[in-house]
Amino acid sequence: MEKQELVKRYIEALINSPINLVGYDNFDEAYHFLYIDSTLPVKAEDLGQKFIDVGTGGGVPGVFLSIEFGVFGLLIDSVCKKIDYIKHKCEELKIENLEFLCIRAEELKDKGEYREYFDSAVSRAVSKIATVLELTAPYVKVGGKILLYKGPGYTEELGQSVNAMKELGVKLSEVRKYTIKGKDRFLIVFEKFDKTPEKYPRKVGIPEKRPIR
Secondary structure (H helix, E strand, O other): OOHHHHHHHHHHHHHOOOOOOOOOOOHHHHHHHHHHHHHOOOOHHHHOOEEEEEOOOOOOOHHHHHHHHOOEEEEEEOOHHHHHHHHHHHHHOOOOOEEEEEOOHHHHHHOOOOOOOEEEEEEEOOOOHHHHHHHHHHHEEEEEEEEEEEOOOHHHHHHOOHHHHHHHOEEEEEEEEEEEOOEEEEEEEEEEOOOOOOOOOOOOOHHHHOOOO
16 A cells, blocks of 8 residues: 555544544644654654654554654553554554554563663653653663654753753754644654663653653
8 A cells, every 4th residue: 555545544544533542533634733743854764773652642653654664663552442443453554563552651661671672762742851751761772862742832841851861861962843734843852872770760650740850
């Protein structure tokens, strides 16, 4: 199946889902704010050979990145019915290169050899930057990237993340501004320069309640 046909069918599966996966029921809006938003600011070299998508929800951005760039992705979410649905749809559409786990990011460290395993991590609409860095950095190799999708309010969050970056072994690499249907969007790109201490991520809920300050 051609790439754009795959994208079309997957978006249709999202907006027609019996469970609430995305906030769109109009195809054109979903195409722009889900698919284009996921892929436009990303370069193939950002992802490497394998990425993790933390808090994937309806498979955004992970499914679209895998379709677009043909790389392996592990998609995780704590809501099992979401993971079950998107896994089923990807199997139906023969979207390969993906694995799915219903798990909290804090618990993934006890689930296999995932620590510092991935070339990159992506996350969209999950939480504030300091929290998401704690949930992603432990699983990214030194030299790898963390890509966070944000709206215009990201600057305050970034300012509150300085200590988290130092503690987790990541640094800000670049901010890519782009526009989707007149709305400003930003891809915040971090690079991992040092190993993340073994104690991270902390127990379930702590990164959200008490971000590293």
